[in-house]
Amino acid sequence: MNEALETIGRDLGRMFEALAGLLFVSLLVPLVWGEYWAIPALAVSGLVPFAIGYSLTSRFREATRPGKLHGMIIAAVGWLCVAIFGSLPFLLIAWTVELGVPLLETPSRTSTLAAFTDPLNALFESMSGFTGTGLTMTDNEEVLPRTLQWWRSFIEWVGGVGVIVLTTAVLSRPGSGSLTLYESEARSERIHPSIVSTVQTIWWIFLLFTFVSILLLWAVGMPLWGAINHGMTGLATGGFSITDNSIATYDSAAIDFALLPVMLLGSIAFPVHYLILQGDLRNLYTDLQTRWVFIYMSLGTLALTMFVYAAGTYDTLFGAFRYGSFQFVSAATCAGFQTAVDATNVALGRWPIQAQLTVTFGMVIGGAAGSTVGGIKLIRALTLLKGIRFRIADVFYPESAVRRLKINGRSLNERELRQEFEEAAIIATLWFVFLAVGTFVLLLILPPGEYTLENVFFEVASAQGNVGLSAGITGPESLPTLGKITFLFNMWIGRLEIIPVLVTLRAVFDRGGLYQ
């Protein structure tokens, strides 16, 4: 057996074992809510990845540490496989109800649950959950069994931090190549010198903030089950809801405003959270990304409020601010909760064009690297802007001048600048290329005249930015099969920041040394 395949197999096996653990923990939910009929489906969903994971880790126990190429392939293939296995609860629970298995006393069939009998819809939901996107194949989340409501929220919560981060925190030991895997999952910041201890601290912070978020939402009036689910998906900036009209269902300004800090917490890098908990509050403004999270959110909110108020979308300035601030923060933190829906006011898809494009801009940039958000990330956007300014100013200096670019307290020399600028430019370029490809595909397959260009652009940016705001295109019936496959790809590359997926595809097509 090829050495590389053994390493990849061993680490994928660990990820599957971690996923099985999540599924077994989730068995508590049907027990608590009395949905006993869902237990066999959930147990089988856990046993499948456990059996495969256990056999892989046992067989390749002695495999060597992963290198950079292996790390990228493990991350890309692992996320795809986790999404596939994570779709089993949707599929099997839906089929349990559809077939009305005798002895299990299944509830009556609903069209919402029936949509998951299609494996593609189940996979879409799972990929959307794990990548923290939040686009959904359900048309009414309220009628889903509690077990599936929980599973949707839980996978977003885990996916927000990362499946590899979870696996590393639980199953890895120091020196097992954790750094390579950690960096392959679109992370690079460390809290401690050891990666294992870094990821454990990340989970510690995430858990504490989850309890804070749940209690905050409950205190402002959200029912407890809603607070648990929305606290988890809000902090993970995933955006799945358990109500039909997302957060608009509650139609409460207090809940809207309480969710703002929850989403903002999710969009700040974990190392900054750690320093703040240590008492170093200066990081709220000295850290470049955190400072820009606040500046960027404020400017976006202001612009959006102005656009929707000036266009007469909302009657009062407070209304424009309430919906404008929520939707911009929800988009820019990549949470994707919606308050602007038809049931309560004006749906996002019918906002003025300039407002829709402002929200799209928020989705494209995203929040801070090292947090739970998607998008290009603020640090890359800032590196590009500062790099461009630096290059233009270069012309005004003599050739002999020694210049350095300062970014986030670091002073970059010419070589470092070129490296960082190149990385930011490559990812930004690829991001826009795949955004354009996705838009093109959707324009080809959607019924002509039904959706505007800005609607389509908005929806693709939402999928690729792992945001989940919808202009109404995504749905089990409204989105054609090819559109679902396109969005699956957009969500996958968006979560892993494109390059690991491209490296994997090249390795698969070109054999990239795997079979040598």
Added chain:
Amino acid sequence: MTLREIPVVGELLESGAEDRVFDTLLLIGPGIILVIALLGRSPLTLGIAIGYLVFFLAYVLYRGVQH
């Protein structure tokens, strides 16, 4: 047996912000949610939840001032 020796709990205490107060907030968080689930919304449970939030925020600020 000390708290640090308990599985999961011990690892949680080892992992965090190296502060006993934050560790305590983390450990009692699920307990408060359970109490709320059992007792429902009442002035008492609301007071406990708000107390938790205010204490968390105040302690973060206190740590900041102390720093």
